[in-house]
Amino acid sequence: MMKAVERQPKAAVLGAPTFWGHLVDSERMLAPLMIAPAILYIVALVGFPFLLAIYYSLSDATIGNLSLNFVGLRNFIAVLEDPVFRQSLKNTIIFTLVSQVLVLVLAKILALALLKDFRGKWLARFLILLPWTAPIALGTIGWMWMLDSIFSPIDWMLRQVGLLGAPGAILGTASNLYWLGIPSLAMTSVILVHTWRMLPLATVILLAGLTAIPQEILDAVEVDGAGFWRRLFQIMIPMLIPIISIAALFGVIFTFTDMVIVYVLTQGGPVHSTQVLASWAFFKGIEAGDLAQGAAIALFLFPLMACMAIFMLRLARRTEVT
Amino acid sequence: MGRLKRLGARSTLYAVVAFFALFSAFPFFWMVITTFKRSHDLYTLENNPFLFNEPPTLEHLHGLFFDTWFVQYLINTFFVGVVVVAITLVVAVPAAYSLTRWAGRWGENLGIGIFLTYLVPPTLLFIPLSRVIGVLGLQETLWSLILIYPTFTIPFCTWLLMGFFKSIPPDIEEQALIDGYSRLGAMLKIVLPLSIPGILTVVVFAFTLTMHEFIYALAFISSSSLKTVSIGVPTELIGEFFEWGQLMAGALIPSILVAIMYTFFLDRFIAGFTVGAVKG
Numbered sequence: 001m002m003k004a005v006e007r008q009p010k011a012a013v014l015g016a017p018t019f020w021g022h023l024v025d026s027e028r029m030l031a032p033l034m035i036a037p038a039i040l041y042i043v044a045l046v047g048f049p050f051l052l053a054i055y056y057s058l059s060d061a062t063i064g065n066l067s068l069n070f071v072g073l074r075n076f077i078a079v080l081e082d083p084v085f086r087q088s089l090k091n092t093i094i095f096t097l098v099s100q101v102l103v104l105v106l107a108k109i110l111a112l113a114l115l116k117d118f119r120g121k122w123l124a125r126f127l128i129l130l131p132w133t134a135p136i137a138l139g140t141i142g143w144m145w146m147l148d149s150i151f152s153p154i155d156w157m158l159r160q161v162g163l164l165g166a167p168g169a170i171l172g173t174a175s176n177l178y179w180l181g182i183p184s185l186a187m188t189s190v191i192l193v194h195t196w197r198m199l200p201l202a203t204v205i206l207l208a209g210l211t212a213i214p215q216e217i218l219d220a221v222e223v224d225g226a227g228f229w230r231r232l233f234q235i236m237i238p239m240l241i242p243i244i245s246i247a248a249l250f251g252v253i254f255t256f257t258d259m260v261i262v263y264v265l266t267q268g269g270p271v272h273s274t275q276v277l278a279s280w281a282f283f284k285g286i287e288a289g290d291l292a293q294g295a296a297i298a299l300f301l302f303p304l305m306a307c308m309a310i311f312m313l314r315l316a317r318r319t320e321v322t
Numbered sequence: 323m324g325r326l327k328r329l330g331a332r333s334t335l336y337a338v339v340a341f342f343a344l345f346s347a348f349p350f351f352w353m354v355i356t357t358f359k360r361s362h363d364l365y366t367l368e369n370n371p372f373l374f375n376e377p378p379t380l381e382h383l384h385g386l387f388f389d390t391w392f393v394q395y396l397i398n399t400f401f402v403g404v405v406v407v408a409i410t411l412v413v414a415v416p417a418a419y420s421l422t423r424w425a426g427r428w429g430e431n432l433g434i435g436i437f438l439t440y441l442v443p444p445t446l447l448f449i450p451l452s453r454v455i456g457v458l459g460l461q462e463t464l465w466s467l468i469l470i471y472p473t474f475t476i477p478f479c480t481w482l483l484m485g486f487f488k489s490i491p492p493d494i495e496e497q498a499l500i501d502g503y504s505r506l507g508a509m510l511k512i513v514l515p516l517s518i519p520g521i522l523t524v525v526v527f528a529f530t531l532t533m534h535e536f537i538y539a540l541a542f543i544s545s546s547s548l549k550t551v552s553i554g555v556p557t558e559l560i561g562e563f564f565e566w567g568q569l570m571a572g573a574l575i576p577s578i579l580v581a582i583m584y585t586f587f588l589d590r591f592i593a594g595f596t597v598g599a600v601k602g
Contacts, residue, residue: 034416052450134577142349257443
C-alpha cells in the first residue's frame with residue numbers, strides 16, 4: 001500500500017495513466033494474465049484429451065469412423081475378458097515391482113559409493129548417468145543388439161567359459177540362449193533394461209538426500225561406536241525415507257507407464273509374453289485403429305497415477321510444514 | 323593396520339564404481355565397437371566380438387549419413403526442439419514468475435498442480451490426441467509435435483523456474499520499483515537477467531525432453547522424411563535386413579550429444595524432482 005502511494009506522483013509526471021501504463025503496474029491484472037497461457041495450454045491439451053479418453057472408452061470410436069455411439073461399459077468388459085489384456089496388466093505390475101526393488105537396492109549402494117571423492121569421478125558419473133541421459137529408444141537398440149539371437153556377446157562369453165553350447169553345459173547345449181525369443185528370458189531382459197534405465201535417476205535422487213544428512217550427526221554416531229551397518233540402517237535409511245519415497249515415486253510412474261522399452265525390444269512378444277498396458281493400448285488403439293478399446297486399456301493406468309499424485313501432494317505439504 | 327583397512331575400503335569403492343560404470347555404459351560401448359567394425363568381422367561367429375579382428379572401418383558411418391534419412395532426422399529433431407523451447411520459454415517464464423511472486427499460498431498450490439500434469443503419461447493421452455491432431459489437420463507434419471510437446475515441457479519448466487525465482491530476493495524488485503520501474507519492467511529488466519542460469523537450464527531440459535520423446539512421434543508421424551531421431555532410428559534403420567553397423571552408429575551419435583548436454587545440468591534437474599524433500 002505504502003509503495004503505491006509513493007509512486008503516485010511519478011505517474012502524474014508521466015501524464016494520465018493509460019490502459020497500458022495501468023496494466024504493467026498492476027499485480028492484480030498481471031498475475032492472472034501471465035499464468036493464463038500455461039493454464040490454457042494444459043487445460044486444452046492435457047485436461048481436454050483426458051476427458052476425451054474417458055469419452056472414447058465409453059463409445060465405439062475407431063480411427064476411420066467419426067460418428068460416435070455411446071456403448072456404456074462394453075469396451076471395459078471386452079478388454080477385461082481379453083487374455084492379452086490380463087497378461088499385459090500382470091506384466092506391467094511384475095516389471096514395475098521387480099525392477100524398482102532392484103533399482104532402489106542398487107541405487108543405494110551406488111549412491112553411497114558416489115558420496116566419496118575419488119579420481120575420475122566426473123567420468124564415472126557421466127558413464128553411470130548415460131542410461132538416463134541418452135534417449136531411451138536409442139539405448140534400448142543397443143540392448144537389442146546385445147541380446148541378439150545369434151551374435152549376442154553375452155552368449156559368446158557364456159560359450160567361452162563353457163556354460164553354454166558345449167555337451168553337458170549348465171545353460172544348455174544350444175549355441176544361443178535366444179534372450180528375446182523365449183518368454184521367461186524375454187521378461188528377464190525387459191526387467192533388466194528397465195532396471196538399467198531407472199538406476200541413474202534413483203541414484204542421483206538418493207545422492208541428493210545423502211549429501212543433505214549433516215556430517216556432524218554421522219560423526220557423532222561413529223564416535224559413539226556405531227559401525228557401518230548400524231549407521232546405515234539406524235541413521236541413514238530412516239533419515240532418507242522421504243527422499244527414498246520420491247525416488248520410488250518417479251521410478252514407479254516412469255516404469256509403469258512406459259512402452260518404449262517393450263516396443264523397441266520385443267514388440268510385446270514372443271506371443272504377448274512381454275506385452276504391457278501401454279504397448280497393448282498402442283497396438284490396439286493406433287495400429288489396429290480401435291480408439292475405443294485403446295482408450296479403455298490406457299485408462300487402467302490412471303488409478304495408479306491418481307494414488308501417486310495424492311501421495312506426492314501429501315509429501316510436499318508435509319515437508320513444507322517442517 | 324588403519325592404513326591397510328583404508329586401502330581395502332578404497333579398492334572396494336573403486337570396484338563398486340567400476341562395476342556400475344561398466345553396467346551402465348556397456349550398451350554404448352557396444353555401439354562404438356559395432357559402428358567401426360567391418361560387416362564381415364561383425365557377422366563371423368568365431369571372431370571375438372570384443373576385438374577388431376579386421377581393421378576398423380568408416381563404411382557404416384558413411385552409409386548412415388549418405389544412404390539413409392539420418393541427417394533429415396537430425397534436422398527434424400533440431401527444428402522441433404528449437405520451436406518447442408521457444409514456446410516453453412514464452413509460456414513458462416511469465417507463469418513461474420507470477421506464481422512465485424504474486425499468487426502467494428494459492429500460487430504454491432497451483433504450481434504443484436501444474437507440476438503434477440507432468441506426471442500424466444503420454445501413454446494415457448496419445449489416443450485422444452491423435453484425434454485432436456487429425457481434426458486440426460496436423461497429422462504427418464512436424465507441427466503436430468510442436469503443438470503437443472509443450473504439454474510436458476511447460477509443466478516441468480514452470481516448476482524448475484519457480485525454484486529459481488524463489489532464490490532471487492524480492493528486495494531487488496522493491497528497489498527497482500522505488501527507482502521508478504513498473505512491475506513488468508522490474509521483472510523484464512532486473513529479475514530476468516539475474517535468472518539467466520535458470521533459463522539456460524530450462525532451455526537444455528526442454529530440448530533434451532523433446533529429443534527423448536518417442537510415443538507421440540510414433541503415433542502421429544509415419545512418413546520417413548518427417549521422423550525425429552528417437553523414432554527414425556528404431557523404426558526405419560531396422561529394415562527387412564538388419565544393418566547393425568549403421569543402426570548402432572545412428573543410435574550412438576544422438577545419444578552422446580544429448581548425454582553431454584544433459585549431464586552438465588543434471589543437478590538442477592534433480593533439485594526440481596526432489597521438491598522440498600531435501601533441505602539444503
